[in-house]
Amino acid sequence: MNSGPVRKLFFPVSLVLSGAMLFIAFIPVLGFSRNEPLLHIAGKFIAGKLCHTDPSKIPSVLGHNLFLCSRCSGIYAGAFLTGLLVLPAGYLTKFKLKNPLRIPLAMLLPMAADVLLYNSGIYSYNFTIAWFTGFLSGSGVILYIWNDFFQN
Numbered sequence: 001m002n003s004g005p006v007r008k009l010f011f012p013v014s015l016v017l018s019g020a021m022l023f024i025a026f027i028p029v030l031g032f033s034r035n036e037p038l039l040h041i042a043g044k045f046i047a048g049k050l051c052h053t054d055p056s057k058i059p060s061v062l063g064h065n066l067f068l069c070s071r072c073s074g075i076y077a078g079a080f081l082t083g084l085l086v087l088p089a090g091y092l093t094k095f096k097l098k099n100p101l102r103i104p105l106a107m108l109l110p111m112a113a114d115v116l117l118y119n120s121g122i123y124s125y126n127f128t129i130a131w132f133t134g135f136l137s138g139s140g141v142i143l144y145i146w147n148d149f150f151q152n
Contacts, residue, residue, distance in 0.1 A: 011149035014142060015087070018079035021050065025073050028064035043067055059127050070127040071111070074134025075141075082139040083146065090150035097147045107140025 027043040047053060047067035057069040066073055097103060111133035118125055 008149070011083070011142075011145050014145050015080065015083040018076045018083065018138065018142070021047075021068070021076040022073075022080050025066045025068040025076065026061070027067060029061045029066065057125055057127075057130070059131070070130040071134035074131035074136075075138035077131075078135035078138025078140075079142040080138075083142045086143065086146050090146060096151065097143065100144055100147045104140035104144040107136045107143070111137040 024043040024047055027040060032039045032043070044067055051068045051072040053067070054069060055065075057071070058065050058067075059070050059073070060066075068076070114129055114133045117123055
């Protein structure tokens, strides 16, 4: 990315959006379905635009179905939690990724392999594997964005 005000906003905006998507995913679990019907409708609409929301791939937490599939929940959780963890490192250290694409791409490979193996029929959908590979992918993407944010 080239430098400029847009580049400087990309990491914080990514962090806020991934946190917002995590909140949206958990709206049913947090009880907003009963108390705030408009928030429930808006959350379901937004989630439907950012995830396929296939009912067979949506996990249930505390008896409530999330608004996002297991993999998308993992992607947003990985981006948000990793972003929170590495944010102080950018300000407190001079650490930079030597090859900014190597680690993020390596973190995307497990998700790609999981999708290929599932779609080829080698094994059936597994919520835990989908969430974990999504988490790794979200972490890899936010690490790449973080590295670019603190590059200059």
